[in-house]
Amino acid sequence: MPAYLDHNATTPVDPRVVDAMLPYLKGPYGNPSSLHRFGRAARDGVERARAQVATLLGAQPQQLIWTSGGTEANNLALKGLCTGKPQGRVLYGATEHPAVMEAAESLKRDGWLVEKIAMTSDGLIDWPAFTAQCAAGPVRVASLMAANNETGVIQDTARAAPLVHAAGGWLHVDATQAAGKLPLSFVESGADLLTLSSHKLYGPKGIGALVVKAEVDLSPLLHGGAQERGLRGGTENLPAIVGFGAAAELALLELDERTAHVQALQAQLEAGLREMPAVRLFAAAAPRLPNTSQFALAGWEGEALLMHLDRKGFAVSSGSACASGSGEPSHVLLAMGVDETTAKGAIRVSFGKGNTSDEVKGFLTVLSGFSS
Ligand SMILES: Cc1ncc(COP(=O)(O)O)c(C=O)c1O
Known part of the structure; x- marks a missing residue:
């Protein structure tokens, strides 16, 4: 699945x-x-x-x-x-x-x-x-x-x-x-x-x-x-x-229940991302939604990575869905002073109430294969 x-x-x-x-x-x-x-x-x-x-x-x-x-x-x-x-x-x-x-x-x-x-x-x-x-x-x-x-x-x-x-x-x-x-x-x-x-x-x-x-x-x-x-x-x-x-x-x-669920998945994901030296997590120090993590993997264009992940069975986004396919770096990251090359590498993971810890584990395994 x-x-x-x-x-x-x-x-x-x-x-x-x-x-x-x-x-x-x-x-x-x-x-x-x-x-x-x-x-x-x-x-x-x-x-x-x-x-x-x-x-x-x-x-x-x-x-x-x-x-x-x-x-x-x-x-x-x-x-x-x-x-x-x-x-x-x-x-x-x-x-x-x-x-x-x-x-x-x-x-x-x-x-x-x-x-x-x-x-x-x-x-x-x-x-x-x-x-x-x-x-x-x-x-x-x-x-x-x-x-x-x-x-x-x-x-x-x-x-x-x-x-x-x-x-x-x-x-x-x-x-x-x-x-x-x-x-x-x-x-x-x-x-x-x-x-x-x-x-x-x-x-x-x-x-x-x-x-x-x-x-x-x-x-x-x-x-x-x-x-x-x-x-x-x-x-x-x-x-x-x-x-x-x-x-x-x-x-x-169901707000509390949904929040606790996605927050746990986000924590699991970000703990895994921190172990990958090639990953840069954006807005890491800011208060953020409990379901959202945006990051770049050095050496990758976001859209190319997205397509590779899709082939492996993981649907993520590069920047905002509306800008996808444009090849343009995310205006959000540029406004935060991120350089163009890094901004072009952005991938967004946003969890929902149906996601599981096993999915995060599988995602991290696949991603670490791309990051080495
Ligand atoms: C922050 C924000 N505003 C507005 C919209 C547009 O909403 P809709 O798709 O309902 O037109 C979106 C959708 O991605 C959004 O994320």
Whole structure:
């Protein structure tokens, strides 16, 4: 059996989530906006899921807007805050996912002043630089991720919030990788807007959410019906929403158990990696997700190593899945000051609840064969 060690790219749908979704594929097919009983049955499914997802992060259900995933939620946050507004500054972390980075860069083309937030060599916010940046003039929005998809580095977004607010801006937090892996509180994160995606926590793909405080002046990207308080027109994807709700409920219920499981696998992996002199583990000293390890093996290109490991039955990622195949070094590692050659050698292992200690053992054996 091949071992899937790429859970930050996506996760398998939990069979219990499939069971929760099936009735909504076979049964209530009404439009949640319809007033009749078919519509009401569908609406019940949507609203139950809204409460389940909101509970995962202690938010109010009415703060949640369904989107097609993390990418749309990030675009809605950044562009929805800027479109039609007087221009100002947009700040984003230099290690953000392309769904934030490219959304911000598109605002630059529209005339917004867009600046990156510098990171230290550990992938953490460079606080003196960020403090000075916030003090340099009004900010419209700053976007920082709760946890990085490549390195797993966890940011202190709560510390960033007062700096952004003092500059008159809103703080957007991309919590796509943190949700289901770390205890998450909308209030404590300091975020005014927060992104979630279902397929990173054993839910279906193509569904996510933006959690937004009532006072945020957000404009829709999609104009249409009055769904989602007019902030996201379009008939809701009922089975996927129900699946996301079920996945969120399970993630909260099983958080401690899942964390302990992947943490043990990560410790086993990293103990083995430390014995290989050719391995360099990135962000080793920073607080990181309990399931994520990114490293380079001297003398190897990440993608070549990935294909060799795949042939041996181990599915990992080189950099972020979105950049795979591009041959470009990871922008995350470059932002941390890693040289291009080393960055090109990056491999990411991200564990999930189905992985085993034997898989880690097998992986280390194969890897040590490549490292000698
Ligand atoms: C940090 C982060 N943000 C956003 C996304 C995009 O989410 P989605 O695939 O749901 O569009 C991802 C997916 O890899 C991610 O890791």
